[in-house]
Amino acid sequence: MNNKDKQMIYYKAKEFVLEAGERIRQKMHCPFVIETKSNPNDLVTEIDQDTERFFAERIRSEFPTHRLLGEEGLGDHVKDLQGTLWIVDPIDGTMNFVHQKRNFAISVAVYQDGVGEIGLIYDVMTDCLYHAKRGEGAYKNGDLLRPLSKEKSLAEAIVGVNGIWATENTRVHKEGIQQLIRKVRGTRSYGSAALEFAYVAEGIMDAYVTMRLSPWDIAAGMVLVQEVGGMTTQANGKAVNMLMTNSIVATNKAIHQEIMEQYITLKKY
Secondary structure: OOHHHHHHHHHHHHHHHHHHHHHHHHHOOOOOOEEEOOOOOOEEEHHHHHHHHHHHHHHHHHOOOOEEEEOOOOOOOOOOOOOEEEEEEEEEOHHHHHHOOOOOEEEEEEEEOOEEEEEEEEEHHHOEEEEEEOOOOEEEOOEEOOOOOOOOOHHHOEEEEOHHHHOOOOOEOHHHHHHHHHHOOEEEOOOOHHHHHHHHHHOOOOEEEEEEEOHHHHHHHHHHHHHOOOEEEOOOOOOOOOOOOEEEEEEOHHHHHHHHHHOOOEOOO
16 A cells, blocks of 8 residues: 555545544434344444444445455455455444443554554544554644653553453453552553553553454554554464454553563463
8 A cells, every 4th residue: 555545545534434423423312222242231233333334335435446344244254354454343332332422432444465554543422533544653633642651660550451351251360460450550441442542542541451352443443552652462472363353462562561471361262
């Protein structure tokens, strides 16, 4: 993807995201149907589906050779990362959307041959757009985000982690997570992976640790975090696989190794 193409795709992606956000705001106080997917807490509404349909129609109209990987299944059947791939979560944080009417985001990324070129995370209700193009820095609205501190210590870090991972579970030994919670300055859980990635990129959180995220949860956030000098890996230290569910550690580089080596022990399952 050359710079001219990337710039053009970025402007269209931004246009789509802002339009989708306005559509959501207009429907916020209208009745909508709430359904469940994999479990009673995995919610979906017709607004999730309508928003993904909006992206699918816009992308196919403007970029007929591009493919779409979306959470609600209205994109393409993607088995590889070749070519230009849009990865879309129409509403990341649907439980927040349903219960709080805030703390949810639209997450859109554009990858070229497996490399994240563009990432946009839009906090719909605050009208706050985090955005990045590979090699050009990351921004919050019009403000350039500063590179993450190289002097950060774990004892002064704020870490995003859902408390469920500190209880008995099938994915990670709870004792390590409990020790991590005791070690750091504080923990937070916002209920939207996209926003938690954005907050790591902004430097208002220093790490985000979770054991089960899909590509559309992380694709845009990884671009943002990379652009401010952070890093994202699987919890076993391997590179993230953008075609499957991943355990995720997204951090300021200064504390990544310590978290991985001392506090994250995955179970074999």
